[in-house]
Amino acid sequence: MDKVLDTWNWPEERWRGVLNHVRAGRSLKPASWADGARCAVALSFDSDHESFELRDGGKSVSALSQGQFGPRQGIPRIRALLERYDIRASFFVPAVSAMLYPDEQRGLAAAGNEIALHGWIHERNTLLDGATERELQLRAADKLEEIVGVRPVGIRTPSWDFSAHTLQITKDMGLLYDSSLMADVDCYELLMDGEPTGVVELPVEWIRDDAAYLIMDRWGGLRPQIAPADILGIFMREFDAAYAEGGLFQLTMHPDIIGHRSRIWLLEELIRHIRSHPGVWFATHADVVRHAKQHAV
Numbered sequence: 001m002d003k004v005l006d007t008w009n010w011p012e013e014r015w016r017g018v019l020n021h022v023r024a025g026r027s028l029k030p031a032s033w034a035d036g037a038r039c040a041v042a043l044s045f046d047s048d049h050e051s052f053e054l055r056d057g058g059k060s061v062s063a064l065s066q067g068q069f070g071p072r073q074g075i076p077r078i079r080a081l082l083e084r085y086d087i088r089a090s091f092f093v094p095a096v097s098a099m100l101y102p103d104e105q106r107g108l109a110a111a112g113n114e115i116a117l118h119g120w121i122h123e124r125n126t127l128l129d130g131a132t133e134r135e136l137q138l139r140a141a142d143k144l145e146e147i148v149g150v151r152p153v154g155i156r157t158p159s160w161d162f163s164a165h166t167l168q169i170t171k172d173m174g175l176l177y178d179s180s181l182m183a184d185v186d187c188y189e190l191l192m193d194g195e196p197t198g199v200v201e202l203p204v205e206w207i208r209d210d211a212a213y214l215i216m217d218r219w220g221g222l223r224p225q226i227a228p229a230d231i232l233g234i235f236m237r238e239f240d241a242a243y244a245e246g247g248l249f250q251l252t253m254h255p256d257i258i259g260h261r262s263r264i265w266l267l268e269e270l271i272r273h274i275r276s277h278p279g280v281w282f283a284t285h286a287d288v289v290r291h292a293k294q295h296a297v
Helices: 012-021 051-055 061-084 095-100 102-110 130-148 166-172 228-245 264-275 285-295
Strands: 022-027 039-046 090-093 114-117 188-192 195-201 248-253 280-282
Touching: 012 022, 022 195, 039 228, 039 285, 051 061, 051 095, 061 102, 061 264, 090 095, 090 102, 095 102, 095 130, 102 114, 102 130, 114 130, 114 285, 130 166, 166 188, 166 195, 195 285, 228 248, 228 264, 248 264, 248 285, 264 280
Parallel strands: 039 090, 039 248, 039 280, 090 114
Antiparallel strands: 022 188, 188 195
């Protein structure tokens, strides 16, 4: 049994220190988006591929084969869909995935998509010491730059696992943004120990993540319980609210999840719904952050 921490006995200084180490700062919601658009739409795909299983030792050939579905089937379907609707998106790629499928990353980048950091081998940052986390994040950035020819400007931590060291590392690397935290629906500046860092957060949310609804744990009791049509309804409502507020609609997806034949239609129907609204700007996460940082009210 895990030890119970007597947090109720912590002095105020201690629990405030935990809360304030990394915290949401000023909102960076602009008055309008590029070319006067009312709403920004930032689609993203986490190209985990086999890295998720490799991280834990790669013991299951079956799980590794499931990881191959993303590059073999999911990515081609996603690329075709994005090209059909002339949309640019952001792909968060573990360095190991990029090394396994370098042509995939080069092709996506050549089409105008963003290739961004997603760890080395989908490691869990909170299980690492700070020096190891720093070395892996720098090594991953070097590898993505070597493969794609462009140094990444943003990061999404694997599993959105953000340690006490992550923000300092990201700041020291000069990265433009992070996309792992959930304090808002619009971009905001990250504070560290009460001080502005210059790092912009483009927030995520499990509500806007396909894995939260569609992933299956074969050893546990977790099974998808929501039909794709119902997930589409949730995503549409999230977009409709963002559009009404003149804000940002961000979506996280995975090629080995959304890329199945019975699910890719969900994304296409969502795009059609979004496209039926005037004044929508589809953009990469990096472009959204640059605009938000420059035009914040």
